[in-house]
Amino acid sequence: MSLNRRKFFASTAALAGASMLPRAVMAADTIKLGSILDTSGIFDAYGKPMDMAARLAVDEINAAGGLLGKQVEVVAYDTQSDMALYSQYGQQLTRQDQVDVVHGGILSASREAIRQTMRKTRTPYFYNVLYEGGVCDRNIFINGVTPAQQVEALVPYAMGKSGKKVYILAADYNYGQITARWIQKFVADNGGETVGVDFFPLDVSDFGSTIAKIQSVGPDLVIAPLVGGAHLSFFRQWAAAGMKDRIPLASTTLGVGNEHKVLTPEEGNGIMVAYNYSQELDTPANNAFKEKWADAYGDSNLIHEIAVSNYQGVMTWAEAVRQAGSMDRDALIAALESGLSIDGPAGKITVDPKTHHAVLDVHIMEIEDQGMKVIETLPQRQPIDTQAVCDLSANPDDNTQYEIEI
């Protein structure tokens, strides 16, 4: 038989088509969970552990018999830290793969790139990352801490340990700007005074003049919502100037991607933070979680705040499917809006029906020898920032990200 190129392609295409058939039939027997994360590129320090966490959660669900008698299948796409790929893969997940739910997105820009696609195709979407707050959309569920939840806990504690004059250093984009505003509000609420605010583009890595300027103002406390590798230099230069023992530091971002493990103990010790999760959280749930992680991946060093959020997001969804008893979107949302809660490694997470954000435990911590030592746990904090602008039970058709006025 002579095989020319055209025939070859025709026959292989037919073969490929045939081999896909059984999968299409099988697909009805599994529940498809779409995952869309940057597992390569500059954000992979965030994305890789998140992906590992999602798979861990799904394996656990499947080992316990799956959901509604079906196994859960992960359909994952790596967006390579490229925002343009989010829209493309978002379309692919919803239209071609027709997944039942999507978990993922890391930066706020990536969330906004796919949120409308999810809404239009009526695919429930879980965004499991701490972010600036204000998204109001009945199709999305968010379980990361928002600035108010963090800052509300962190500011009084840090001011109590230092004093009333606060200096703020923030990253110059919406997260930093909004967080800085919240810090100013809570400083004022606690009877303090903000003596200076500086914003830094993400590539600034020289803070020498800033450190001198801070000293000329002489605050009692510095709060630093700085983001990324270049900004990490601040903590280093602050310690190198010998300032660490003179003016206490607090941050709302340091440690989310395990940055505190890059700083030496001399540089990091004593910096105050507040998050939903810490590896050093000594609870049975967290110890069991770390053990599971270590069994699956060797060791548990990579676990961080948003990896745990992603795990908890998948678990929240699974619980909602169980309660709804079907894969129907409206039944699922109704179950989630019933005030559903789960117990995750970071404690109890409750879905707030009005905002689809999370009511969760916030832990005040201090960095100690490259770990985050839990000082105090504030149980079940409400997402008060988003609650101030968003009420989905009154306006179910709302579809905006509000800039919260303070």
Next chain:
Amino acid sequence: MDLTVVILVEMLYAVASLILISAGLAVVFGMMKVINLAHGEFMMMGGYATITAVNLGVNIFVAMLIIAPLVVGLIGLVVERLVIRHLYGRLVDTMLATWGLSLFFIGLATMIFGNTTTGISTPIPGFAIGNYQINGYNFFIIVVAILLLIGMLSILKATRAGLIARGAMQRSDMAAALGYSPDRIYMATFFCGSALSGLAGAVLAPLVGLVPTSGGAYIAKAFITVIAGGPSLIAGLFSSAGFFGVVNQIFTFAISPVIGEVALLVAAVVLLRLLPQGITGKFFKGKL
């Protein structure tokens, strides 16, 4: 009073770090006319070489001042032999090739070290000036920059090798006619330029969180400094780094770090409008 001293030190530090960042590029671009867009990545590799050496137990000063320049110099040597030497005199082509190299090195560093931030802490403690605490490492950088300028000046001016290099850069055909191999000279010069970039990356490493894409933060400043400096290598480097460093710090202290960066760029635009040949195109003419 104390604040004045602190501001002065910060200004000197800003000037010194601009000199460090730009020195390697001044040799490669200023002397050899190779637009090295991988300059930032050479610095990044200098940083990684230092951190790796320190983690292996090498003394940090040895790692910064000897190992990193050597490692990056050798990488530069390989790059020169494989890529750059085919492209001398082809300005635009070197740009494309070195841009590719820069992507390649970022990828390579990501594969080896991962895409996470790494770093080491500074080896010199901070100390007090009056009521102010200041980073002791700033002085180290200032000293290194001064020694670097003196070293470059004396090699280029007082040694035979420097004379040959300068000659070959001006008229390689004449140098060849006099019995020197331009190929060798270019190779050695590129090695020196890369080593200088490696040194800069190494001494700046303890101040920053290093990621494989760190180089991007330096490249624009380096080119601005070298281009604004003009034809004279060392006088140009010193005068433009001095000018931009001072402008940057004045606005940083007076307003904010963002405005400081903006002021630097505006100053560069204005400067190049008034002095299109760079500072040394008009002043210090004919100096080194």
